[in-house]
Amino acid sequence: MRLNQNILLLGKKVVLVPYTSEHVPRYHEWMKSEELRRLTASEPLTLEQEYAMQRSWREDTDKCTFIVLDAEKWQTQPGTSEESCMAGDVNLFLTDLGDPSLGEIEVMIAGVTRLGLTKFEVKIGQGNEPSIRMFQKLHFEQVAVSSVFQEVTLRLMMSELERQWLLEKTSHVQEKPYREGASEPC
Template sequence: MGTFQHNESPSVASVPVSTARAVLVPYDRRHVLTYHAWMEDPAIQEATASEPLTLEEEYENQESWRASHDKLTFIVCQPLAAVEGGESGEGGTVQAGGPDAPERMVGDVNLFLYPYEDEGSIAAVPGAVPEFCVGEVDIMIADRQHRGKGLGRAVVQAFLYYVHRHLDGIMREYAEDKDMPSPPRLKLLKAKINQNNKTSIALFERLGFEQEGVVDYFGELKLVLRDLGRLAAEVPQGYAELVYSRDHSQDSNR
């Protein structure tokens, strides 16, 4: 219960994660066309409570998300075992445009950071530096053929394990982004899910999230994880952090 900090402080800018079920790669410009095509689907717009954007706006969003340290976005791709010649060992290299080619992309997973505010928190005082922050997690499996197979749970588990390993770095970069004198501590994680999305609700509940409050005005439930020690409870099968090799002549984002 309570807050959780980890002693490691590596860079979190561009570290792909490989597991037995998926590869997570940082959201780059090369991914925008496929992501934009996903988000034109009305069913995905409804499920994610998103408004349709132009392709130009989608590129602008990608640049903004990569530059801001209150967001951490990964593209979910098929596992390296599904790519001929793929490397999956710790410290191995994945070449951008290979394992994360459009036909290998299946969805995305995100962390959004906000100041923690309640009646007794310092963040409720105007101008005060927040002592804690909250992380909102969401997952989208856009490719229908990969739904209903437990992939979403495996991805969120791997993503949260990554957050655990890099929490100091994530908080430090967040503080620098917001011009804070010191990094806040992560108070809790939450997920906001449409009340009709029983699959996603069950996914987060199996990971230890619990419903807090009632359905809101937008028809969403809030699920909360306060026992952040659960993030380190189990190493995802095949977990490895790799090096992401980019061809900067094609993709200048880092």
Template sequence: MQDPEIREATASEPLSLDEEYNMQRSWRTDADKLTFIVCLPWSGQSSSAEDRILEKEADAEDRMIGDVNLFLRQEEEDDDNGDYGDHAEGNGEKNSKIIGEVELMIAEKQHQRHGYGRAALLTFLRYIALHRREIAADFLHREVSSDDNADNGRDIDCLSVKIGQTNHRSLALFESTGFVKVSDTPNYFGEFELRLEKFERGHIEELCEKYRITTYEEIQYR
């Protein structure tokens, strides 16, 4: 994050080491955040998933190349025109929606333009699609109940991303995975907002097949 280009691309400010540690703690514990570290592909072999030790192997420091994040918020629907406005303290009522804002960064230039960003994004979207109700329930501080399938107000309704108008590579990446601009003109900060309304498991798996990202496995971190 000492690179000004990365800070500009991620709309970030330089932080002290203590501030970085505090932010890391909040990412680990806050229910409105989900963050994964992106690492280089790993070819380690073992007899079973339970025997795999990821620490200092697949996610060794020299294999880390970026991160991908989800920030959850609620927006309340305007009954007059159907637009959405910020909803600071929503409680999951049916007139509010849960929006997941996605951020993606491949930090080092030598690792860009190799497909890692798309692979990380689609893998992350697949994880969200598989666990969307658990993620929403955690965000709303409640247990996942047996009738959640009928509870339309307790789910992530859409995903959003905000990208600088000159960041053409990121715009093309997210548009290639189904994100659509909500406006033809950038906002006050010079950013386009794009949204993905359809991100069910089947749709994400089709995208993974299209871009040959065919191996997906969740392994419990130890």
């Protein structure tokens, strides 16, 4: 998404950077895992398809995609490539054009301050119990079950009190320019 293309979020343990073409080879290797594809309801893609997907997500106006980097490795080993520091990815999808305050989320910090979101949803495969439990611990409540897609939808409604709590818990996170002035090749 163009909104996060120049934003780096620096936390104590992780750094979130925009998903760029340099991250695709490692991401593609991860997605060769049958278990990971099953847990994320993903289809196998060729490397070329993965590059095309990354480009489309970068240009899409309703997605924010970040790559999670190991902050310690990224900060303490000068010259280390981002690809070698990758630990995962997080996404925010603006799924309801009629409700701009709603975002489907895979990480909570992505949308609270910049996008003004007040509701977060996750859609998780019914068999992915670890993810379901994790989001329930974060106070997400089940709002729907789809037998067709074999997934559950959990939602968190952010009250002002919860918003303040989250901002307090993430106050150490710094927003910095990401490769200021650099543009990614098409």
